[in-house]
Amino acid sequence: MESTVYLGTFDSEAWWRSPNRSMLPSMSSSQAVTMGMDELLFPLCKEQDILFTRQPMDEHLRSYLSQLGYTFTNIHCRNPDHAEDHSLHVFDLLMADAGYYQQLLPVEALISPYSILSDADEFVRRFSFGNHFPSLDTVKAVNSKIYSHELRQRLGIRNSSSIADSSEELLTLGSELLQTGQVLVKDPLGVSGRGNMLIPGERMLKRIAAYLQEQENKGKRTQFILEPLLDKTEDFSCQLFISEQGEVQCISVQRMVNEAFSYAGSYPAGSGFVERLQETDYFSIMEAACRDLFETGYHGEVCIDSMLLASGEIVPIVEINARKSMGLINHHLNHYVQQYSMFSFLTFIQAGYATEVTMQQILGVLRASGLLFTQENRQGIIPLGASTLLGSGNTAIAQAESEWRKGKLYVAAPYTSDVSEARTLIRRVKDVLKSLSMKIYN
Structure with missing residues (x-):
């Protein structure tokens, strides 16, 4: 095979x-x-x-x-x-x-x-x-928020963003947008949580423009996306696959948990939510976006971020991630737990430690507390990795006795009907991890 x-x-x-x-x-x-x-x-x-x-x-x-x-x-x-x-x-x-x-x-x-x-x-x-x-140049191009901006224009869907090609333009466009509310500035290829900045007022905008101008004076080129902060109630994403022949497969829709513009979790959208999307032109827009990606030269996995506004309006394309995604990983985790008639909530626990901690200890204390998922016990979490929490040695040791070292324990928290069950489970796990003298930060 x-x-x-x-x-x-x-x-x-x-x-x-x-x-x-x-x-x-x-x-x-x-x-x-x-x-x-x-x-x-x-x-x-x-x-x-x-x-x-x-x-x-x-x-x-x-x-x-x-x-x-x-x-x-x-x-x-x-x-x-x-x-x-x-x-x-x-x-x-x-x-x-x-x-x-x-x-x-x-x-x-x-x-x-x-x-x-x-x-x-x-x-x-x-x-x-x-x-x-696909070529690296194509991959870079379609992952840029500039491409997402231009795609919205081509597809004739809501596009409230603007492009600033200098610190001066950022100041001008930002000042106009601030007349109606807070402004979000996005790096075209910014990393999650480090590529977005919320501008609440003119004073902050001027500071950011001056910060960028200093870099321009040293030969850097400025290009950012500016858009009004929308009244969002929910983030979600659609995972798709484009074959080398251009055929489009919709894999899943995942609801997302974001905190301060950073990823914090994924769980299946649910049949009711998907049916709501089917009643709109959402999936036809997803297919149109994939056709555009294919015509641009891209094929492979793609995750399209979307959001639901308080007004009930769906913003189908917020940005495009032409790669695998956390939503795709959770889709596979969800497929695994479905054999037990459960759903998967993928998230992480941010923790710190000043004394030695091992994965063996973590698995042991979770098992003893009935909080480790097994084929016999379905009331626990599935730890997904060790290196993100414990580092390269798979054993956590702080650099100095007084120093707290931080990491993330990524987990899948299975639930039977409502994601609130998974959140309750995560809270219980956090309490158990504290018994290993760990601090919890999220």
Whole structure:
């Protein structure tokens, strides 16, 4: 049976974004957490498949997942120095030691990356994989919010955004939009949570314009999307697939939890919500968007973010992510728990620790508390990875006795009828994690 190799670097925008563009001020984020997210691709794997990860997956977590039926093969970066170098993405890691990995990865397997990055085509050619990818330039173009802006124009749907090509234009357009409310400034290829900024008033707008102008004076080019902050009640997304022949498949619709413009969770939209979308032209717009993507040269997975306004209006295209997505991962998790007549809520627990913590301890305390999902106990969570919480060693040790190290434990919280059940379950899990002397931040 043909095997598929799943792999990826989740912070794709960091490699797509030009270093010559000016940037909004942002909070720093942990690259170690982002680099460990490649483990979250395991729900896509079948028994004959391979998951390549930067760090070796925790053996206790692997054992637990195998008990659930996830029996994929894990291959990890063998060079610790390369794995710890966050300037290298997944294709860099593989090409840097190509001879070694060619012995481990089956010839003519399919390769299924989280996203297309530089060296992807060379990697496929060198390893004789049976794939063809869209060009990197095409991938960068369709993932830009500039493309989403222009697509809305082409499709004749609601488009309240404007493009500012300088700090001066940002100040002018922003001042006009502030007359009717707060303004959202978006980096065309900004990373989730670090590519958006809410401007509440003129004073903040002037500070941001001055900040960008300083960068322009050093040779940086400015380009941002500006739009009014809409009265949104709900975020959701549609996961689709475009074949190499241009055929469009709608995979799922996922409701999203966002906090401060950052992703915080996904769960299935539900039949009632989907029926509501079917009563509108939503899915025809999704197909039209995919046709445009295909004509532009893209094929593969795509996630289109949408939102529902307080007025009841649906904004079908907020932005486009031409890659795999957290919603797609949750679709596969949901498919797994459906055998138990349950649904999956994918989220994370942000935690900190100052003493040694291991995945074995976490699994043990969850099991003892009846909060670990098993085939016999369906009242618990499914931990999805160790590296995003515990770092490269799969054992959490703070750098100094007084220092708290932070990470994220990504989990699937199964529920039977309402997502509130999953939220209650997560709260109970947080209380149990505190028994390991961990601090909870979200």
